[in-house]
Amino acid sequence: MSALDRAGPGTPCWVSLLTGDLPEAQRFYGAVLGWTFRPGSLGEDFSVALADGRPVAGLGDVARSFGVAVSWTCYFAVDDANLVASRIRERGGTVAVGPVALGHGRVVLAADPAGAVFGFWEGEVMRGWRIGSGAAPAWLELRTRDAFASAVFYGEIFDWDKRSDICEVRYEDEAVMVRAGDSTVACLRGGAIEAAPDPRIRPRWHVYFRVDDVDKAVEAALAAGGAVEAPVGSLENEREAALRDPEGGIFTVTERTGC
Template sequence: MSASDRAGPGMPCWVSLLTGDLAEAQRFYGAVLGWSFRLGSLGEDFSVALSHGKPVAGLGEVARRMGVAVSWTCYFAVDDADLVAARVRERGGTVAVGPLAVGRGRAVLAADQAGAVFGFWEGKVLRGWNIGSGVAPAWLELRTRDAFASAVFYGEIFDWDNRPDLCEVRYEDEAVMVRADGHTVACLRGGAIEAAPDPRIRPRWHVYFRVDDVEKAVEAALGAGGSVVSEPGAGTGRVGREATLCDPEGGMFTVTENGHC
């Protein structure tokens, strides 16, 4: 997560896979999403995924070392990691790692009051990496029990309400939408997660990646040792046709066609 432009404070600025096997993750996501990879600036346990030669996501072989589940994690830009970490604790969340010096910035891995894991980053961010455009993820969605309670939590820790020039939060389509400069950057959606029979369905930030053909992506995922959580079908209305997949280690994500925000 380094370059020259800063994302607006409190806005998504990166996504990263916490994996237990970097080589296996690269093989899987290369097959399913067509990514190539280069060594990251943080050492041999980290790589940057490239789509059409442009950075799209990070991968780090740190899940076992950190004692966390293999998962995709979204990061938000902040001006002061210590201040935001204190706000997380004050509001019933958990700070699991950090603030930790990483390259030229500082990173924190945390969980909200419902247990959904997220991160935040103090430092420079990638120029042109914007949700819903270019090679960046098509969509970020918090799937939780109470979208309004979560909106209050994130609004307070990231100071969304006090930055109307940078951020707009509104209720639409039974969800809370977060916009920056008129562009939707995140969605917070509530639902009956506690009643879901699948133990993998728990409060989480969920990442959508754009593909040309969902069926081909599903076929590639199965061929590469992954699994299907939800079969191809119509999207939420904000993204196109979609399917939810797991990589061989259980990292969950969604592929979608014609994703836009």
């Protein structure tokens, strides 16, 4: 059986750390999240992180070659990368990289009109990988200035409104929830300010990884040379913390099961 599959257009299909030092990134995330690693199918600059033998995320030593900052990036599945890239430009977004051929697909890195960076992928994806399921990230969250304007942008480029059988968009408590099947896979929340110097409140897609004990993850991150970006917080007795790896990649560890 192939390890690859097709994902519903417009749905999150992968997350990857764009790093400038792959061995260092593996050391840090192995210590903090307990991941192991295997070579990726895209070449020696890529590896796949595993939790209990299941794929969690990708790591690519491409930050310098792509000319982008070290960061966690989420990717959405598309049928036609050229079409989506043109829609982004037409709606005030920016296409920074691509489409670039990688393996059996094509990848694009872009930014929405508010400046939040994201990617999309045309081609086969990792079989069984799904936000909120198994070892995959718990969820994705866009923190931006205007959640509703962002929902219109992403809805139009990914056809969320035309593909309600795949993605369902709901407005709840001043946030936009994107559901695929029976799971909320992404949240879009307003309030960030584009010009703010603090990266925690700039428009940004955040990746949440589930852990059994947030405090232990924080201790491991500090011991491995990382930093705490936001103090440990609690919501309904479930804890989370925003962390920064030694190269500057920001991510969140959480004990929660959904956004």
